[in-house]
Amino acid sequence: MRGRGCISTAEDALQGEVAGEQGGGGCSSTATEKGKKGGQDAQEVLLVSIRTDIREISELIRTMGYRIRECVIQKRPFPDKKYYVGEGKLQEIKELIAKLGVQRIIVNDPLHPTQIYYIEKETGAQVVDRTLLILEIFAKNANSVEAKLQVELAKLQYEIPLMREYVHRYKTGEHSGAYGGGEYLVDQYYDLIKRRAVKIKATLEKYRMARELQRKRRAELNFFTVALAGYTNAGKTTLMNALTNENSLADEHMFTTLSTLVRKISVQKKRYLIVDTVGFIDGLPLYVIDAFRSTYEEIYMADVVLVLVDASDDIPEMLRKLNVVTSQIKQYANKFGGSNNSDKKILYVLTKIDCADELKLQQVSDLIERDYHARPVLISVH
Numbered sequence: 001m002r003g004r005g006c007i008s009t010a011e012d013a014l015q016g017e018v019a020g021e022q023g024g025g026g027c028s029s030t031a032t033e034k035g036k037k038g039g040q041d042a043q044e045v046l047l048v049s050i051r052t053d054i055r056e057i058s059e060l061i062r063t064m065g066y067r068i069r070e071c072v073i074q075k076r077p078f079p080d081k082k083y084y085v086g087e088g089k090l091q092e093i094k095e096l097i098a099k100l101g102v103q104r105i106i107v108n109d110p111l112h113p114t115q116i117y118y119i120e121k122e123t124g125a126q127v128v129d130r131t132l133l134i135l136e137i138f139a140k141n142a143n144s145v146e147a148k149l150q151v152e153l154a155k156l157q158y159e160i161p162l163m164r165e166y167v168h169r170y171k172t173g174e175h176s177g178a179y180g181g182g183e184y185l186v187d188q189y190y191d192l193i194k195r196r197a198v199k200i201k202a203t204l205e206k207y208r209m210a211r212e213l214q215r216k217r218r219a220e221l222n223f224f225t226v227a228l229a230g231y232t233n234a235g236k237t238t239l240m241n242a243l244t245n246e247n248s249l250a251d252e253h254m255f256t257t258l259s260t261l262v263r264k265i266s267v268q269k270k271r272y273l274i275v276d277t278v279g280f281i282d283g284l285p286l287y288v289i290d291a292f293r294s295t296y297e298e299i300y301m302a303d304v305v306l307v308l309v310d311a312s313d314d315i316p317e318m319l320r321k322l323n324v325v326t327s328q329i330k331q332y333a334n335k336f337g338g339s340n341n342s343d344k345k346i347l348y349v350l351t352k353i354d355c356a357d358e359l360k361l362q363q364v365s366d367l368i369e370r371d372y373h374a375r376p377v378l379i380s381v382h
Contacts (some may be wrong), residue, residue, distance in 0.1 A: 019146070028077065030307045042066055042067040043067070043101050043103075044068075044069040044100070044104075045066045045067070045105065045128075046068075046071075046093065046097065046106070046125070047061065047068050047070070047072070048071075048072045048084065048093060048106070048107050049071070049072075049087065049108035049109075050073070050074055050075065050078075050079055050084070050108070052073060054073070054325065055107065055166055056214070056282070057130060059060070059134070059254060060133050060137065060254060061106055063136045063137050063255070064137050066106070066132060067268065068106075069100055069102050070100060072085075072092065074089045076278050080116070081112075082118050083119055083122070084107060084111060084115050084119060084236055090119070093123060094122060094123050097124065103126060104126050104128055104130050104346060105119065105123065105125050105127050106129075106133060107119075107127060107128070107129045109129065109283075110129050110130055110131045111127065111285060112127040113164065113165035114127065116162065116165075117166070117169060131159060131283075131284075131285060133199060134281065134284070134288075135154055135155050135158060135288070137254060137255050138151040138154065138255060139151045139152075141256060141258050142258050142259075143259060144258075144259040146207050146295075147258040147259045149200050149203060150204065150291045150295065151258070151291070152196075152293050153197060154292070156193045156197045157197065157288075157291065158285075158287075160190070160234075163189065163190035166190075167190055171368060193353040199246065204291075207294050208293060208294035208297065211298070215301055221271070222271065223271050224270065224271070224272050224273070225272070225302040226272055226274045226301045226302060226304050226306060227274065227304070227306070228240060228274065228275065228279065228308060229281050229305050229306065229307050229308070229310075229329065230279060230310075230321075230325055231309075231321035231324060233256075233310065234321070235310060235358075236276050236277070236308055237256060237261075238351075238381050239351065239379070239381055240261060240263065240274055240276040242381045244265055244274055245323060254279070255278065255281075256312070258295075259278075260295050262275050262276075262298075263275040275302060277295055277299055278295055280325045282320070282321075296332065298328065300332065300333050304345045304346075304347060305347070306346075306347050307322070307326065309331075309348065309351065311351060311352050311355060311364070311378075312349045312356065313359070315360065315363060315364050315367070319367060319371075321369075322348075322372075323367070326346070346372075346374070347374065348368055348372060348375075348377070349376060349379060350364065350375035350376045350377070350379070351379055353379065354380040361378060362367070365378070
């Protein structure tokens with residue numbers, strides 16, 4: 001079996017604790033560098049899915065800079081517990097891997113560590129599930145120290161159950177090890193990433209407390225805080241730029257914004273703070289939300305939340321994304337913001353309306369008003 005990136009870096013991490021100080025969750029460093037090249041140098045991947053709708057995973061792959069060489073779809077009501085797909089389809093994947101020379105499999109769902117282990121064992125290729133792909137994009141786009149620590153913590157939390165699986169396989173004799181001292185080395189790396197996670201959590205808590213002090217100071221100065229929330233690539237940063245005359249990076253790729261941006265504006269002598277935050281996405285694990293707690297708290301602690309919806313999507317996709325955003329806001333409001341924030345004032349905004357016709361805008365506005373009891377505001381920002 002071809003070793004995963006996080007295990008292959010374990011020896012260096014133990015000798016010099018390089019991973020401990022510069023990114024213990026180093027699963028994807030090589031892939032990230034290849035992905036940055038883009039174009040013809042982009043790493044080719046094999047996409048595997050049990051659902052026919054691969055639009056979002058394909059966009060995530062493009063955002064990371066990879067290129068889909070081949071797509072294998074097996075429609076199933078639920079994934080196989082061992083291989084995600086059936087054994088017959090797995091054999092087809094093995095043959096494609098050998099034929100195409102592809103070294104990475106992207107799976108359109110989160111996987112259990114056992115599934116990752118067995119797919120890699122059978123195919124010889126590295127497996128990247130949907131969660132790890134998102135974390136790779138986060139790592140690629142993280143610029144601030146806080147964002148980099150948040151990403152590293154999320155990646156470490158992702159690796160911990162995977163390390164448990166590998167330790168188990170070593171102890172039961174199912175894994176022979178790609179280097180000397182296999183069981184011992186993996187066990188030691190498992191302990192290392194747990195210690196690193198504890199250290200990062202303590203540092204991020206300091207960032208969170210500093211943000212809390214900033215919010216108290218803003219309240220004392222009578223600032224009214226407006227948070228921009230929405231699915232990734234809904235147009236939050238573009239709206240932020242328009243409102244504040246800023247020029248923050250805004251493009252069509254997912255998760256361009258990972259760090260919280262706060263800007264001041266004045267309207268009719270009243271002072272407002274506009275907060276741009278990281279976007280939501282379907283199926284984001286709780287530990288990722290927890291890692292970005294200090295960032296997402298800006299949403300839950302704001303006076304008003306503008307939930308942006310991309311009108312260039314088709315109506316079912318708009319409603320799906322809106323449901324994801326509102327559900328996650330409500331789910332974590334009590335956890336992060338306290339019980340008084342569960343019914344926070346939310347305003348809905350349809351963005352990119354120049355990409356939709358009048359009938360479509362009327363229909364989706366009616367549906368949002370029906371389901372969320374508020375008529376959305378329609379805007380287009382250039």
